[in-house]
Amino acid sequence: MVANRVQRAIHLLLLAVIVYVLTFFTTMPDFDLWARLAVGSLFFQTGHVLRHDIFSYLPTKDLWIDHEWGTGVVLYAFAKMAGDTGIFLLKGLLIASMLVVVGKTIKLRGGKQPPSPLFYALLAYALFPGIASLLRSQMFTYLFFIVWLYGLERVRQGERKLLWLFPCTMLPWVNMHGGFVAGIGLLLFYIVGELLNRRSVLLYLVILLGSLAVTLINPYGLALWRYIVEASLMPRPFIPEWNPVSLRGPMQAIGGLQVHFLTGYFVVAGLTFVGAFRTFVRGEKLDWTRIVVALGLLLLSLRHQRHAVFFVLAAGTLYYEPMVGLLDLPRRFLRKALPAQAVTLATGARWGLGWVLPALVLALILPRLSHRMMVDYRRFPVGSLEFVKQNALAGNLATSFDWGSYASWKLYPQCKVMLDGRYEEVFTNDVSESAMRFAVKQGNWWEPLDRFPTDIVVLPKTFYSQADLSRLTAWKPVYQDYVSVVLLPLDRAPGTYTRPDYRDRAYGREDLGKTIVTRR
Numbered sequence: 303m304v305a306n307r308v309q310r311a312i313h314l315l316l317l318a319v320i321v322y323v324l325t326f327f328t329t330m331p332d333f334d335l336w337a338r339l340a341v342g343s344l345f346f347q348t349g350h351v352l353r354h355d356i357f358s359y360l361p362t363k364d365l366w367i368d369h370e371w372g373t374g375v376v377l378y379a380f381a382k383m384a385g386d387t388g389i390f391l392l393k394g395l396l397i398a399s400m401l402v403v404v405g406k407t408i409k410l411r412g413g414k415q416p417p418s419p420l421f422y423a424l425l426a427y428a429l430f431p432g433i434a435s436l437l438r439s440q441m442f443t444y445l446f447f448i449v450w451l452y453g454l455e456r457v458r459q460g461e462r463k464l465l466w467l468f469p470c471t472m473l474p475w476v477n478m479h480g481g482f483v484a485g486i487g488l489l490l491f492y493i494v495g496e497l498l499n500r501r502s503v504l505l506y507l508v509i510l511l512g513s514l515a516v517t518l519i520n521p522y523g524l525a526l527w528r529y530i531v532e533a534s535l536m537p538r539p540f541i542p543e544w545n546p547v548s549l550r551g552p553m554q555a556i557g558g559l560q561v562h563f564l565t566g567y568f569v570v571a572g573l574t575f576v577g578a579f580r581t582f583v584r585g586e587k588l589d590w591t592r593i594v595v596a597l598g599l600l601l602l603s604l605r606h607q608r609h610a611v612f613f614v615l616a617a618g619t620l621y622y623e624p625m626v627g628l629l630d631l632p633r634r635f636l637r638k639a640l641p642a643q644a645v646t647l648a649t650g651a652r653w654g655l656g657w658v659l660p661a662l663v664l665a666l667i668l669p670r671l672s673h674r675m676m677v678d679y680r681r682f683p684v685g686s687l688e689f690v691k692q693n694a695l696a697g698n699l700a701t702s703f704d705w706g707s708y709a710s711w712k713l714y715p716q717c718k719v720m721l722d723g724r725y726e727e728v729f730t731n732d733v734s735e736s737a738m739r740f741a742v743k744q745g746n747w748w749e750p751l752d753r754f755p756t757d758i759v760v761l762p763k764t765f766y767s768q769a770d771l772s773r774l775t776a777w778k779p780v781y782q783d784y785v786s787v788v789l790l791p792l793d794r795a796p797g798t799y800t801r802p803d804y805r806d807r808a809y810g811r812e813d814l815g816k817t818i819v820t821r822r
Contacts, residue, residue, distance in 0.1 A: 316419035321398045321401065322394070322671075323667050325393050326673060328436065330681065331435065331675060331812075332435035332438050333707055334439070335438075336707040336711030337357075337710065337723060338373055338439060339377055340714070342381075343816070346375075351521045352368070353366060353521075354366055355728045356820070357710040358718055358720065358721070359719070359754065360754055362733075366727060369479065369529065369530065369727070372477035372478035373478045373479060376478070377437065386814055387673075388814075389437050389675065396437075397441075400429075400445050403451075404448060405417055407619045408619055424566065427569075429444075431564060440479055440611075442474075443479045443481030443482070444611055446475045447612060447615060453467045458492075468485075472485065472516040473516050477519075483534065489509060491599075493507070493510070496590075533726050543607050545606070545607060547564060547603065547604050567614055570613075571617070574596060574621045574625065596616060596621065599613040599616050600613050675814070677809075677811070677812055679783060679805060682708055684810055685784070685802055687712045689802055690760070695716075695757075697756075698754070698755055699719050699756075699760060700720040700740060700758070703723070703725075704723075705786075710722060720756070721740075737754070743766060743770065751774070757794075758789070760787070763782065774789060776792055
């Protein structure tokens with residue numbers, strides 16, 4: 303009894319450390335975080351959702367459908383309460399909740415023992431690409447997705463008392479992220495799977511109709527669905543996470559080695575395939591719902607890297623037992639080869655791989671973690687925007703796609719920006735395509751500067767060469783930091799300017815709970 307309590311305490315401790323590492327492993331803000339915080343600030347000031355864009359100087363749509371407005375409100379509330387500590391707290395709560403629901407779903411499906419810390423560590427590594435920045439709106443979708451998976455498994459077991467779960471969670475989900483369609487898609491997978499299993503799908507149809515009705519409870523009504531359909535079918539060739547999975551990358555450096563960013567996803571996919579194949583060979587009854595969910599999400603993830611998290615969550619949960627069952631092979635080998643030592647070796651392996659190895663890896667990682675959010679001057683134009691701010695250079699500012707949201711947060715209403723991550727929400731296709739050519743240096747990328755009245759340009763130095771800058775004959779560089787250069791029109795360029803030191807750490811700290819001033 304005492305041994306079981308000690309083992310459970312160690313298990314919970316390692317699980318808490320895994321959540322802690324995932325929370326603080328990266329303190330780099332996402333490029334779109336700033337737009338979300340700005341929306342949250344404006345909501346608390348005005349008490350309503352903005353229906354027209356105020357941050358860009360380009361022609362915009364008549365209606366701004368902000369499918370993430372609820373996330374902005376929640377993020378800003380935590381930031382206003384405790385600054386970046388509040389954001390870390392929210393991220394930790396989301397991650398911990400996801401892992402807890404995964405464990406509960408595995409237990410619900412008949413898991414003979416709770417997942418080991420090694421399994422959670424693998425799951426965390428596979429999930430990391432989806433949470434590899436301070437906090438992104440889709441993390442709410444990931445949590446709601448696994449909650450729905452748990453609820454649907456309860457329904458499969460004949461329970462009806464949890465039917466309220468789906469419409470009640472859909473209400474915040476539809477107002478926090480457009481990924482609510484993942485819940486609808488998951489439900490459709492279950493309907494197809496249960497039909498193949500020759501089981502009634504009446505309850506699933508009731509859930510579907512109720513959830514679809516709740517999706518209309520949003521600030522935009524049916525217009526949200528028109529936007530979601532258009533955005534879902536829109537090609538995004540310039541956004542890496544919307545590209546198909548490729549063995550060529552993206553890569554990341556780990557201990558001096560170049561490792562594929564989706565290595566954890568590949569491992570989970572491989573274990574799922576081998577476990578499913580072993581189940582089939584052993585003649586076990588096919589569960590078509592499990593097959594349809596895993597295969598459907600695998601195909602979606604291969605088409606768009608962004609969907610890899612959905613596959614990892616579903617496959618790691620639904621195929622946990624077949625994965626663990628793969629350990630039977632080495633166990634049987636040990637019993638035959640070393641019958642006297644088999645139990646001792648199995649116990650040692652279970653403790654070594656399940657407890658000691660994760661503990662050692664976590665011990666190596668923990669000292670490297672930071673607890674402060676810092677805007678890295680090697681990734682953001684910290685100095686250039688400080689230059690614009692300190693020298694009161696007001697007007698329309700054109701910068702790269704990734705930096706637009708940060709520029710709005712830093713400079714509005716002193717400056718309006720050309721483009722940011724909200725491009726499909728705010729602009730018509732022809733306007734966003736024209737601005738995107740400038741943002742990603744494609745074709746006659748300089749033409750949008752003439753088409754749309756622009757007063758300031760901030761370009762990434764690694765993307766635009768000196769030859770590229772020479773094309774801008776009407777512009778002159780006046781300042782540069784580690785990653786960017788500021789250009790002004792020739793008639794405004796001469797003058798004496800304050801030149802901030804971009805390496806000053808004070809410029810990398812942001813008050814995440816500040817109030818966005820809506821007018822001068």
